[in-house]
Amino acid sequence: MNLYEGMFLLDNQVVRADWKTAKNLVVDLIKKHGGEVVTVRRWDERKLAYPIRGRRRGTYLLTFFKAAPDAIAPTRHDFELEERVLRYLILRAEAVTDAEIELSKAELADGFTVPPPPQDDEVPASEEVVVQVEEPVAEAIEEVPAEANTEV
Amino acid sequence: MGEFSKSSRTPPPPIATRNCDDPKIDYKEITYLQKFLTPQAQILSRKRSGFCTQCQRQLKESIKRSRHMALLPFVN
Numbered sequence: 029m030n031l032y033e034g035m036f037l038l039d040n041q042v043v044r045a046d047w048k049t050a051k052n053l054v055v056d057l058i059k060k061h062g063g064e065v066v067t068v069r070r071w072d073e074r075k076l077a078y079p080i081r082g083r084r085r086g087t088y089l090l091t092f093f094k095a096a097p098d099a100i101a102p103t104r105h106d107f108e109l110e111e112r113v114l115r116y117l118i119l120r121a122e123a124v125t126d127a128e129i130e131l132s133k134a135e136l137a138d139g140f141t142v143p144p145p146p147q148d149d150e151v152p153a154s155e156e157v158v159v160q161v162e163e164p165v166a167e168a169i170e171e172v173p174a175e176a177n178t179e180v
Numbered sequence: 181m182g183e184f185s186k187s188s189r190t191p192p193p194p195i196a197t198r199n200c201d202d203p204k205i206d207y208k209e210i211t212y213l214q215k216f217l218t219p220q221a222q223i224l225s226r227k228r229s230g231f232c233t234q235c236q237r238q239l240k241e242s243i244k245r246s247r248h249m250a251l252l253p254f255v256n
Contacts, residue, residue, distance in 0.1 A: 035208075035249060071208075076250040086250070090208075115249050117207075 029064070029094045033121035035071065036089045036107070037080070037114040040145040043073075043087045047142040053112060054089055061103045063095035066124055067132035073145050080114045084148050092124045194230025205238040207245035213252060216243070221256040 034054070042050045047070070055065050071090035076083065095103065100118060107116045134140060195215055207213070216224045216239055223243055226236045246252040 037249060074251075077247070077253040078250055080250055088249070117245060117249055119245075 030097055031066070031092060031094055031121045031124070032100070033119045034058070034091045034093060035117045036091070037076075037086045037116070038089055039083060039112045039114055040073070040085055040087055040148065042112045043142070043145055050087070050112075051089065053110070054091060057106050057110065058091070058093050058095065058103060060106070061095065061099040063093045063099060063103065066092045066094060067128050068092075069128075069132045069135045070142055073143070083114060085145060086114055087145060090128075092121055092128065192228060194228060195224065197230050198235050200232060200235055205235070205242045207242040207249070207251070209242075210246060210251050213239070213243050213246055217252070219256060221253045 068091040071088040073087045
């Protein structure tokens with residue numbers, strides 16, 4: 029059994045319905061091929077660098093699991109066929125950090141709730157900030173020639 | 181002329197030096213990896229990143245993994 033690190037990009041529609049279902053989607057596929065999940069947690073919900081299958085946002089799930097080397101190829105094949113997983117990345121890992129174990133445990137605690145992902149159509153907060161910053165700059169550039177004209 | 185145009189004869193200094201004994205560059209450290217991308221999201225050459233062969237290879241692998249996971253863009 030080797031230790032692997034798996035990162036999965038999940039469709040936000042699945043996450044919006046129920047986080048546990050989304051999580052089990054990945055966990056069950058790993059277990060199906062004899063894998064043993066060490067940690068599993070929500071890594072982040074973020075805007076994608078480029079749209080994938082019409083999705084502009086997605087939720088990342090990070091997991092560390094033990095599996096036999098022979099089991100990785102069929103596991104990959106199953107994730108390839110799974111439409112709710114937009115992207116996956118399975119790498120060999122040397123060790124699971126303590127911080128990772130704690131974060132995974134924190135997610136299993138009773139009070140933990142996953143914030144619902146924002147709508148895809150919404151302009152993300154980061155883009156709004158950029159627009160606000162750019163506007164005053166554009167005005168400032170326009171004002172300069174206007175002042176120059178009045179002086180002349 | 182190679183890497184730099186005639187107008188800017190002094191090349192920009194390497195962005196970072198890195199201790200090769202540090203833990204490997206991770207594809208999840210997006211803000212760190214972004215420092216080694218041009219505005220068009222190309223990977224900086226070793227000359228400009230200042231990395232040794234092994235570190236540059238780790239950087240390359242990490243950036244490509246991030247791109248696959250849509251954490252970093254292929255093109256801006």
